[in-house]
Amino acid sequence: MALYVQKFGGTSVGSVERIKAVAEKVKGFRDQGHEIVVVVSAMSGETNRLIGLANEVSDEPHPREVDMLVSTGEQVTISLLAMALHAIGVPATSYTGAQVGIRTDSAHTRARIQQIDTDELHQDLGAGRVVVVAGFQGVDADGNITTLGRGGSDTTAVALAAALKADECQIYTDVDGVYTTDPRVCSRARRLETITVEEMLELASLGSKVLQIRSVEFAGKYNVPLRVLSSFEDGPGTLIVAEEEPLSSHMEEPLISGIAFNVNEAKLTVLNTPDIPGVASKILGPIADANIEVDMIIQNVAPVGDRTDFTFTVAKSDYKQTYRLLEQKVIPELGGEIKGDDQIAKVSLVGVGMRSHAGVANRMFQVLGNEGINIRMVSTSEIKISVVIDEKFMELAVRALHTAFGLDREDVNQEG
Amino acid sequence: MALYVQKFGGTSVGSVERIKAVAEKVKGFRDQGHEIVVVVSAMSGETNRLIGLANEVSDEPHPREVDMLVSTGEQVTISLLAMALHAIGVPATSYTGAQVGIRTDSAHTRARIQQIDTDELHQDLGAGRVVVVAGFQGVDADGNITTLGRGGSDTTAVALAAALKADECQIYTDVDGVYTTDPRVCSRARRLETITVEEMLELASLGSKVLQIRSVEFAGKYNVPLRVLSSFEDGPGTLIVAEEEPLSSHMEEPLISGIAFNVNEAKLTVLNTPDIPGVASKILGPIADANIEVDMIIQNVAPVGDRTDFTFTVAKSDYKQTYRLLEQKVIPELGGEIKGDDQIAKVSLVGVGMRSHAGVANRMFQVLGNEGINIRMVSTSEIKISVVIDEKFMELAVRALHTAFGLDREDVNQEG
Structure with a gap:
């Protein structure tokens, strides 16, 4: 018997039918004797609908009232899911963030x-009830x-799992786990059995948006499995673990866990x-002042004296504005010339x-070189190497690296 | 400077445009120096949409979860109205029933x-804020x-007005006040300047459903004006007062205040x-057991020995079932015969x-007699006389009585 916190996102509760399916899934776990806390999001589309209303009312809706x-x-979803559980004979109680005391x-x-x-929560669970909690919300000290x-x-x-010392926090989504790379780009992408928190953070921030990055940090910090x-298929998914945890299979894992990419x-x-x-702050100062976020930064060795x-x-959407800022505020003072590329x-x-x-x-540079792909920038961290290449080579690069680093699925013909 | 509690129903807040209009109205009162508490319903259609979802999930949705x-x-409406007030420079804070402490x-x-x-609430009002409260909801001792x-x-x-000792509780609706009778039946119907709580209760229970009857009782009990x-036109509306209150105009008011009717x-x-x-309980017992509500009851003087x-x-919708109950459970025991009329x-x-x-x-019987309308039943209370007539004479009866008792608008040609 275990205590699970199970989270179902907006797509998983996007209709009455899906909410009923979630209720059946939860019932299955409870019938096995587990204690279950369910966290749900708003039905898909609902948050956008509400924010649309707010924007119709005001250009700058008051943040307290937006909340x-x-x-x-989420309050709608928790009540519907609790009803659905009651309807199939599972005692359940729903709680808003305020009611459950998420301060x-x-x-x-x-x-x-x-x-x-x-x-x-412990009282409810002890009494055999499923607890349904509204995700995404809480209450401040003033109520x-x-x-x-x-x-x-x-x-x-994740926070509930940590507070309840749950055996596992299970995030149900519309994908069946974390992949070595995006299967839409590389058909040989493989689901990972496990991945470390650190790897997950690097992958998430680089565009493999399966989980909210904050929740992964939180899980790492409080050691929550x-x-x-x-949500829709059975399967073991991917377990995200703290690196310290001994993993019998870890020694046989390949050098790298995944390949992320970003064309934005x-x-x-x-x-x-x-x-x-x-000089760096002279160049980046005006850009920071304009609230433009800078990602990679490289200062080359001085080529001439x-x-x-x-x-x-920078983000592609900030490219033009950044170019203008350099032209107007940086070059006149420092001299030099601007070269830009948004492809x-x-x-x-x-x-x-x-x-x-x-x-x-x-090895990475070799693989790319063999494919005739020129590297424009390189940046490294302890568990990550990023290169910037021409956009048109992105798919080719991902596939070549995926094969070269042993990430391909075994059941797919590597020539296919 | 006065303290007003103003309530806007679902139609009055049925769209973003209408919510903005309510904000403007509230701003107008506040600009005059008044303290304002606004109570709002759900946007029209929203409660039915939500109940529809509940019924899709479960045949018998759990009452706690329905709430x-x-x-x-209402929570959606209070936040949107507070945003709309902010947007026009009026500081406002929204509260759910639980937050405002409606126990x-x-x-x-x-x-x-x-x-x-x-x-x-007093703190907010004292700080010059408009308070926006979700109607229809509260919180029990367990949260x-x-x-x-x-x-x-x-x-x-009304409860907020009583608790705050407000100067007036103003209910904004889609009608501009309480009328002597339904203007759709009698074009000469006149808006009443004032009406007593007792009269309002009799009119409400008889079908002039402007206000929820419980709120009128509440207002009477706590002496809330x-x-x-x-919501849509300016005007003084109708003031509902406790009878004890001295009304300068009251002596000149006609004998009766309004005419209600019911064809259901x-x-x-x-x-x-x-x-x-x-014998009465022998007849009505089986009907009460079937949860059928009985309205008028008359036992005539025995005509034969x-x-x-x-x-x-009874309600028209209960007519057939009631007839069957009499046939099967009453007549076999008591004897006699049944006569029914649902017109x-x-x-x-x-x-x-x-x-x-x-x-x-x-005078009432005379007026109806002069129009050739036969009276089938009569029942009286201290401030009400009800007659049952053939349904086809309803409009004729209402109009004739309206004129005879001096209720007609003065600006309408009485022959018209």
Whole structure:
């Protein structure tokens, strides 16, 4: 007998039929003798509908009232799921975030969980009841309803699992686990049995958006076993574990766990700019002031005397504005010239195996070189290597690296 | 400067445009220096949509979960209205029933208010804020969300007005006040400046459904001045007052205040039944057991020796079942025969003026007699006389009585 916190997202509860299917799934676990806490999101589309109403009412809707409004989305789902459970003979009680005592700070629309009261939950579970909790929401010290920001239902689930010392936090989604890369780009992508929290964080931030990044951090911090599974098919999904945990299969895992990619960035270089202290902040200052986020930053070795090239990437949507800022505020002061490219892709290898194995970067450059792919930028971290290449080579690069690093599914013909 | 509790129903907040219009109206009162508490219902159609979802999930949705579900309807409205007020520069705070401390018993879907905490409300009002409260909902001692039953937003408004000792509770609706009778039946119907609580109760229970009857009782009990006004047009509406209140104009008011009518009843008579103690309960017992509500009851003087006729009315929809019950359970035991009629109308004169003036009934019978309308049943109370007539004469009877008792609008040609 185990205690599971199970989270079902918007698609999984997107209709009355699906809510009934979730109830049946929960009943199955309960019939096996497990204690179940279910966390649900708003029915798919509902949060957007509500935010649409808010935007019709006001250009800048008051954040406290936005939380009051959108929190109704999950409240509808919890009540319907509790009804569906009752209807098939499973005693269940629904709770809003405020009712279950998910205490947060007062940062409306992006609140952080501070504390969870579990007394009542344990009482319900002890009495054989399934507890259904509204994800994404909480209450501040003054009794105001808060929300955790988009995707916050995952965080609710992990936080509840931590507070309840659950055996596992299971996140049900519309995919059946975490893959070595996006199966739409590489048909040989393989579901991972396990992945470490760190790897998951690198993959999530790079675009494999299965789980909300905050919930993964949370799981790592509180050592909550986190599993991603499909709402619609049976299967073991992917277990996300703290690295410390001994995994019998881990030694045989390949050097890298997954390949992430991102085609939504653009690259800008200030060529031939003075190589003096503070030049980086002189270039990036005006960009930060405009609230533009910079991702990769590389300053090359000075090619000519005391001049250097400074390269960075921004979101593609910020490319034009960034170019103008450099033109108007940076070049007049520093000199040099601008070179920009918005047809780039970032491809990243992620894996804790890199730590103990040299030569991953070199092997990566070889593979890309063999395919005739030129590398425009490189950046590395302890468990990740990212390269920027021309956008048109992205699929080719991902597939070649996927095969070269032993990630391909065994049941797929590698020539296929 | 006054403290007003203003309630806007589902039609008045049925769209974003209407919510904005309510915000403007509220702003107008606040700009005059008044303190305003606004109570709102769910946007029209929303409660039915939610109940529809519940019925899709379960044939018998769990009452606690029904309250959890439908209470989201008002929560959406309060947040949108608070946003709309902010957007036009009016500081406002929304509260759910639970947040504002509307404590009820635990009778889900039909809870009764027990207590309201007003500390926080007074604080907000004192700070110049408009307070927006979700109607129809509260919270029980265990923190469960409850609802007051359909139309309960009126009750919320009156209860808040009583707790806050408000100067007036204003119920904004889609009509501009209480009329002497239904203007669709009698074009000469006139809006009443004032009406007493007792009269309002008689009119409401008889079919002039402007206000929820519970809220009127509540207003009477706690001596809350209650005003019915239009959401869409300016105007003084109708003030509902306790009778004790001295009204300068009251002496000149006509004997009766309004004419109610109801065509949704049917009449059943048990003819020639024994005139013995307990016969009434022998006839009505099986009907009460079937949960059929009986309205008027009349036992005529025995026309033949120790036999009597016993007549009563039920809802038209219960007519056939009631007839069968009499046939199967009453006649075999008591003897006699059944006569039924489901083509009847009940027409009622209501007015506190009746108390001090004899002859109202007689005048009523004369007027109906002059029009050739036969009276099938009569029943009287202290401030009401009801007659049952053939349904086809209903409009004629209402119009003739309206004119005869001086209720016609002065600006309408009485021959028109």
